[in-house]
Amino acid sequence: MRVNELLAEGYGRLPDLVRGAVEGLSADQLHWAPGPGANSIGWLVWHLTRVQDDHITDLVDGAEQLWVTGGYAARFGLKPQAHDTGYGHTPDQVEGVRPESTEALLEYFDAVYARTRAFIGRLTEDELDKIVDERWDPPVSLAVRLVSILDDDVQHAGQAAYVRGLLPQ
Incomplete structure (x- = not known):
């Protein structure tokens, strides 16, 4: 098995996990x-998708975040700000993320996931050692970044599936 096939297998589990957490919910x-x-x-689900969109976009030459270019933000009651991935959100900011529907979440997730799959599909083993973030010690390689996102x-x-199990009946 090639490394991009292994990564595709890992990332390929996300759609079912995401759908299982959100399908049928109001x-x-x-x-x-x-x-x-x-x-x-x-x-x-918004946050996990935002992180994937932000981080994968950083790895794709010349790409812009789908959150910014795809018209998704309005469907969440938000502005299309590239820096807002949910990391460090206050309770008020968490409260402000209001997807209009399951479809809004899934359409954004599906678009980001498609970009991720395409990126992974083109990877070669030689690229995995490339340093993609020097702000850390040790610097972060492409392989480490992809595992971190996943x-x-x-x-x-x-967590979303767990919260779904807590929903009042």
């Missing part, structure tokens, strides 16, 4: 949180 259910200051299902996304998809 906008109110997407916005429901289990307690004050807690993350909603909508915020968790790890973050899987955790947030699992």
Whole structure:
């Protein structure tokens, strides 16, 4: 198995995880949180998608974030700000992420996931050692960044599924 096939396998699990967390939910259910200051299902899926969009876009030469160019922000009650991925959000900012529907979440996720799959499909093993972020010690390689994105996304998809299980009946 080639490395891009392995990465495709890992990332390829995300669509089912995301869909399992959100399909069939109303906008109110997407916005429901289990307690004050807690993350909603909508915020968790928005955030995992924003992180993937932001980080993969940084790796694709000449690309712009789909959040900024794709018209998705308005469907979440937000502005298309490239720097806003949800990282460090206050409870008020979490509260402000309001996807209008499951479809809004899935359309944005699907577009980002398609870009990610295309990027991974072109990778070669020789590219994995390339340093993509020198702000860290040690500097971050492409391989480490891709695993980091996947790890973050899987955790947030699992959190969204957990919150779904807490929804009032």
